[in-house]
Amino acid sequence: MAKKQTKKKSGAQNDETRNIKTFWKIFGGLIALVFLVFLLASWGVFGSLPDETSLENPEKNLATEIIASDGKVLGKFYKENRTPVKYEALPDHLVNALIATEDVRFYDHSGIDAKGTVRAFVFLGSKGGASTISQQLAKLFFTEQVSRNKLQRGIQKVKEWIIATRLERRYTKEEIITMYFNEYDFLNQAVGIESAANIYFDKPPEELTTIESATLVGMFKNSSLYNPLRNPEGVKNRRNVVLSQMAKYDFISESVKDSLQALPLEINYTPQGHDEGIATYFREYARAFMEDWIKKNPKTDGTNYNIYRDGLKVYVTIDSKMQKFAEEAVDMHIAHLQKEFDKQNEKNKTAPFRDITEEETKQIMDASMRRSDRWRILSEQGKSEEEIINSFKKKTQMRIFSWGGDIDTTMTPLDSIRYYKSFLQASLMSMTPQTGEVKAWVGGINYKHFKYDMVKKGKRQIGSTFKPFVYATAIDQMHMSPCDTLPNTQYTIPEGKYGLLKPWTPKNAGGGYGGMLTLKNALANSVNTITARLIDRVGPVPVIDLVKKMGVDTENMPEAPSIALGTPDVSLYEMVGAYSTFANEGVYIKPTLIQRIEDKNGTVLFQNVPETKDVISNETAYVTVSLMEGVTQGGSGTRLRHKWAVGNSVYKNAVTGYPYAFENPIAGKTGTTQNNSDGWFMGMVPNLVTGVWVGGEDRATHFSSTAYGQGATMALPIWAIYMRKCYEADELNVSKDQFKRPANLSIETNCSNWKAENTNDDGIPDEFDF
Template sequence: MKRLFSSFLAALDKGLTLANPLFAKAAWHLRHPTRRTFAWGLAALPVLFVLYVLLLIPFTPSIGDIRKAKIEQPAQILSADGKLLAEFKPSNREWVKLKDISPNVVNALIATEDHRFYQHFGLDWRRTASAALHTFSGDRQGGSTITQQLARNLYPDEIGRAPTLTRKLKEAITALKIEAFYTKDEILETYLNTVPFLYNAYGIEMAARTYFDKSASELNVLEAATLTGMLKGNAYYNPVLNPERALQRRNTVLAQLVKYGKLTPAQYDGLARKPLRLDFERQIEPPGPAPHFTQQLRKWLVAWADRNDYNIYSDGLVVRTTIDSRLQTMATQAVTLQGNQLQNIANSAWGTRAGCSADKDLLRTFLRETPDFRAARDTGLSDDDALKHLLADRKLVQSVCDTKTRVQADFLAMDPRTGEIKAWVGSRDFGVDPFDHVQQARRQPGSTFKPFVYAAAIEAGAKPDDKLPDNPVQIELAGGELWKPNDEDEPSGRMISLRDALAYSRNRITAQVMESVGPNRVAKLARAMGVRDSQLDPVPSLALGTSPVTLKEMVSAYSTIANLGGYVEPLMVTRIEDRNGNLLAEFSPATPRRELPADAARTLVDVMRDVVSRGTGASIRTRFGVRGDVAGKTGTTQGNADGWFILMQPQLVAGAWVGFNDSRVTLRSDYWGQGAHSALPIVGDFFQRAQRSRLVDSHMKFDTAQQPGWFAERAERLRNWIESLFARTPAQPDKQVVARAPARRAPVAPPASAVAAPAASEAAGASAVQGEVREMPPLLPAPGSEAAPTTPPGNTVDGETHGGGAAALAPTPTPDDVVPPDARAQGGEGSNNGSGAN
């Protein structure tokens, strides 16, 4: 091997020695060319040029790309009932056929940009040579044909825009390819639909709407000349900012029309003296009926398309979603109606017309957080002087006040059996509030989190009729701090069942249940049931909803309850097709995963029925007339910063949240700030519309009948058989084994309070309901004998009453406030805000 390597080096050295004279001779001839050498050099230049062109061909758009551009179509997003929700366009453009474009536009374009358009095959050699001569003489001119310009517009990345020979050659090669696959009319149509016109207007149709408020088919000669004139330089000849230049350029285009016989000199004289007469308005791409949903869907679809080698902007994909356009319309209307009503209340409470005059201190805090304040400080002003400067700017103050006090609301509905999302409203107005509160906003859920606490207790063996004393609760936290949750009324020592505690959202009872089952167990169960993206802090106050979550997570988790313990992942898309209807992908609902035992889920649904039958959510029936088998939960957080309501029905679960982007801003009303009066009307209005339209079957019922176990069923049969043997009367047929379910109370007037309610609450007309005091299982602490009531236990109509928490914790949410006597008499939600002590 060593010998072979030595031989190779020797041969290489010999070769270089022989080559050196040849290189030296070639260099001498280059420095002293002969006529023969010069002739060979001239002959080699075209060959080298052709070789260079051939090398560039692979770096230009392929034949496949050219064909694809000819039939480019954006993805269409369709609802489950076949309605168009959106089109994913790369720009604000609406494609129109050439026959639907005014002939004035075509004439002006050809006369100005490429008058031999119908005679060449992509390159106009005469014009190119003329442009080159003018450029060499110092008067730079463009020689690109319409086809070459189209090549630049369609493939800016592949061709580029640098003024180099390489770019011009790529452009020419691509133009020849386009001419091979496009007809002349197709080239004109494609060009006019892809050329930019500023202000996010692409194509002649959007340009006509933007500058003249009309369709491209209606453009007259002057308007067509104005738009055509912009093609030489959009910014320079912008008719909005540079009207004089645009007018001169328009008249130049008119002169070209005269030159090529499309106008007479007399017509030109009359037209050239007329002003521009713009009717300018920026064109905003229509958001569609479900803009927040399609915004989230776009992210998912882009990832899917990348994995499967598709382009959502050009491959003509047809995406069939789970959204029902009719339910979507109803949800949007409900959010808009309630949002506007609450906005009027907020405007009055905050004095928005006078720049948040109702709370000047908070307004000053808002102003200190603005970039304007920081800019004023950077100029050397003190804090006080900078603030005075901003307060003097009425326009700024009003803008900050309007932004901070704008009521926000969102809504989501999904089928609990399949996870299909049926309606998605991320804000009151997508144009004003594009932020998606359904999936992106995390807020404290308040009492809507309580069902997970009771679900954990029921799973561990608790029964709805188990009772706990309404005594003061004091829970020691890590670090020695104490958490003391409160309700609006003082502790009474009376017994309250778990059923009533959830129906009327009693904080002290819920805290005792949480202490019994443990925060870790509740957090784990809530995550399993659907709260899977947000962080849940396993602390005692989690029972009252202190960990922020999204509405999508909460509706998904409630769907697990409605699906009797089976979690199904939310689904947005059912199938994707190509432009010809061929199936590309199909997405079926996921198989339900058992996260809560079916018996526990049945019991929980039955308990949550009482919330809307006689508890804090009763107005869902009395005010909105929602029929059928429904269950739900209200929620309100500390200071009424967040209002929640989620309603479950066997085929649809719907939830709403109401609040402000800044939690320091509230409706400042102990009545309107409750979830029962802010969020519940959105869900109630939606369900009322859906039932009237028969899109929701009010006859469907939850399957909550408890199924007896194998041993219990056979024991019952044995008992019946023994009784039949020793009966004095003739044996009766075996009785049907009836599923044992928790006792239900009829939706009549709310029962009397089990606590010492304030006089105002007592005057609400609550009636007492007798109830058996059941011995508590080991799961829950047995009530002390001193707490046992001497009068029949009952329930309170005062509804949800939340207390505060330890100072180390996040602010403890407070549920829904007390309903005025007139509303309570109608079965409306009632709750009191309470504050806790450390």
């Protein structure tokens, strides 16, 4: 009996020994299998792994940045909106939020967190995962899209571990964190922390607060699920989890955590899409400039730069504050003016057009159809002209522009063309005359819906804004003074002179003849008869030669006296450059927009060299400026001096007190073209020249009366709102000083009694007399 028991005990011990041996064999086999899997993966048996070179220099698409003169990023050109930052640009609380939430033992492991891995294995992930920051970076950098197949996902995980350990050997902890922040896609075109900080909070990463950092770090869990635009409540909850983790690991105190968690989610969404943000029209100009530049300036290896992936930095002259003020000024005035325009068109049977026949309307609409993207696309598809025209008559769903925000509606493409032609357009350009630096550029009212740039591409008749060039020529040639007088009587240039086919007798707007007028008074009140006498004295050719030297394209400018009244088509870009010659003591400087271009390493690839030209004497320039000061002292620009309160609530909310009431020296000139199709105002102070144009897309789109259609009503208020905002920003240093008087001035400019000669009411409706 005892022997049996001994045998049983010995057998049990043998079984236990065998089981232990079997366990260790299995365990050893598993270890060997795991080792073999890792070894085979490292050899590339399960798919190639990046080599050391790709680890050192991962190929990624880097966005080209457009950087304003004040350091603000205006926009980017990209396939992926990625701009890498250095570790120094990451605030401590941003890094701490990441470590506390994603990998608290980050500084203690070498790519794989053994403790976290065991915990995840034992609890099957219910108490948190084991993926380290290094592993997550490996997945972002080098592995394919996560597979749903468990075996493939397991192999991918092995690759991530191998790459994570390689990353740890190759890079410092700070470099790994920086790469992770630079690589993560936060969605809404925000790839990397630099884009995310700017898009979601309109600031660079180094300015992020603790609560903003927690919000962005919270998105690492799943940026699609925790998207501030689609799931603000979920994002807030996730943010608070991050704050709790920061408090748990003593990165913030419990009291700070509680106070921050109580705050609402505040997102300052600032999209960086090509149709969104500020300076959209200018950014399109910059894109065209860059595409032309890269064709002429290849890399050292002979290949061309790519503005969508090479991470270039384009430093421009635009000032972000002035650009913002310019866009606000355009929006404020045109939205208000559009209401009056729509009101006047309610009883206009040919709206939005006036003074044209039905056939002319049909021609406008037909031309617009043929220029449209729809026509081009359908034509490329092989559709017949009849099929294409019929498609314009079928109702379709579309999103259209309105001043109250985009509207989803249903209409025919033909009706949408007519609808868009009913909107008044505007453009503004502002430039420092002494340097040629363009500080603000507004090409239209909304780039997304109206892509044609009216700063440089668009050319329109310039009306009386051309007259200062005639006066300047007379001053230069004949040494005339603003105080010289000429008779205000109708003046005729006979047939045959200057090639005229018939006599030319211009009339004054609104009549008004008789007596003698000083040149200063004549320009201030845009008296056509005086301008006609002057151009007959100097001839059209010298005037054309003058504006050509000032940067105006004169190729199609006729050598006819009628140019004196502003019949030529000229761009706003050319006009601002030309007027700047007067403010810059007779020296023309070609407008500058691109200061320099750098590659992603900071190497300067292009540096602008100003193009200058002496055009007129400093005396002629100063006397012409003195003449234009009269426009704002007793002429069509006098409203800039008005001190009555604003009558419209739109302006009351935007500008406190009296909106204009300028007291400093201002030289300028209004301009209005035939049928009130175009309204202009060119305004100058010593260190800033700004031009504004307002009109319809077609010349047939205009107000019925000069009271509303003149430059003093349509364009001047935009200049005034813009300048008021600039003056309120002291850091811009916009001058309020007198224009520089030449030491050798020999022409009399002080006409003390000129203002009383012939000033009268400008006839502007009170609601627009801001």
